[in-house]
Amino acid sequence: MLDPHRLRTDLEQVAKALSHRGFVLPVAVFSELEGRRKVLQTRTQELQQLRNSRSKAIGQAKASGQDVSALLAEVATMGDQLKQAETELEALQAELQGLLAGIPNIPADSVPVGKGEEDNVELRRWGSLPTFAFEPRDHVALGDGNGLLDFEVASKISGARFSVMKGELARLHRALIQFMLDLHGREHGYTEVYVPYLVNSDSLRGTGQLPKFEAELFALRDTGQGAPYYLIPTAEVPVTNLLRDVIVEAEALPLKFVAHTPCFRSEAGSYGKDTRGMIRQHQFEKVELVQIVRPEQSYQVLEQLTADAETVLQRLELPYRVLSLCTGDIGFSAAKTYDLEVWLPGQQKYREISSCSNFEDFQARRMLARWRSPGGKPELVHTLNGSGLAVGRTLVAVMENYQDDGGRIAVPEVLQPYMAGCRVIGGR
């Protein structure tokens, strides 16, 4: 959520900044609502003040034994007036809140201006692309038919966009998770957390998935009482919400968390996209990095967090590149985002494997996550997160980059300790 005060005082500038990401701020609607809000709020508060002072007078008169019938008569019609004003104000504020909740974050100044994917700026590349003396297979060809990957049985059990991994491949997948958790936990100083995979709507509002992106979520059938649960689309939701409605002491910052969770996405609107293989699934594993920091440090931390994610690819010796997403391509809540894209020989393309973002105070304002600043006053923290990494896609990258002409897959050196020394899997 943007700062409502800024929206009131600097509407044109905000609208301009948002136009860079292709968002049209309904300026006229907003200022009209805001104008009415101001009048109505003032009036409501005046009525409340009057009621409070009259009620107090009645109390005092009663206490001193005076007759209060005159005072009561005076106040008789006030209740309805006040109730009406309060109801109107509430409706108006709900409308404003709804509008506000649908406004995306303002891109940082350093974000390249552009319309979409094609305008993202490549910052650097790491590693050299593997060369093969044969036509490299994609991960489906490498895993299907030899018992490692089974999409048919997955679709029988569940449907499209699910997969079943077996044997050494399932183990390699698990090894990746352990490796990533250990790297970030032991070497990068993140605290490992285990969190719920089902969350309430407040949590999703806090990180910005609701109200705008409900269609991308899986909701559990309402059990009849209370609000429904949602399956998390990313660990970012439960982990960042650890700080919801919390004021942390300055010394406690930065808070660094790493969590491994499954992620569930409906992938609405991506029909026909990446239908082959396990690139785009309804269920996948991810190791997520989350940091809660002082505002003045967040951009420095974004670089560090991105570097932490890059380390995973470097240790796995997977070639990748880093993009700075342009204003037209960054996510709803983000002020700035770096994407890591790994090289997939089977597609002869770089594909997204991590997304590292600084949300500044956008999420913090929604969830009221604050820290006690040196002045003693609570201030909003800045929140960041990044995949470190998407496990399913990392597995795909390992399979495709480490294949040999027999369709076997070499186990990256750093994973071998997690595989009981196993050095090669698969083949037929």
Next chain:
RNA sequence: GGAGAGGUGGCUGAGCGGCCGAAAGCGGCGGUCUUGAAAACCGUUGAAGGGCGACCUUCCGGGGGUUCGAAUCCCUCCCUCUCCGCCA
């Protein structure tokens, strides 16, 4: 699932329908004292919103109701704890 107890400020914990944004203690901050620190003593200390401002409004788990007036009474939901049952 059954029975009971409870949710109040950073924490613990009081709170006859009006003098309660809320006692007291702890913690925090400032000061006195001290070479310095501790102790002691004095003062101060919740959050959100509106207004240039004096100031005003809202908030005692969430929502609804009764009342001129609700932390306090009623309804409802959620959560926590204890016991029993069941269960990985």
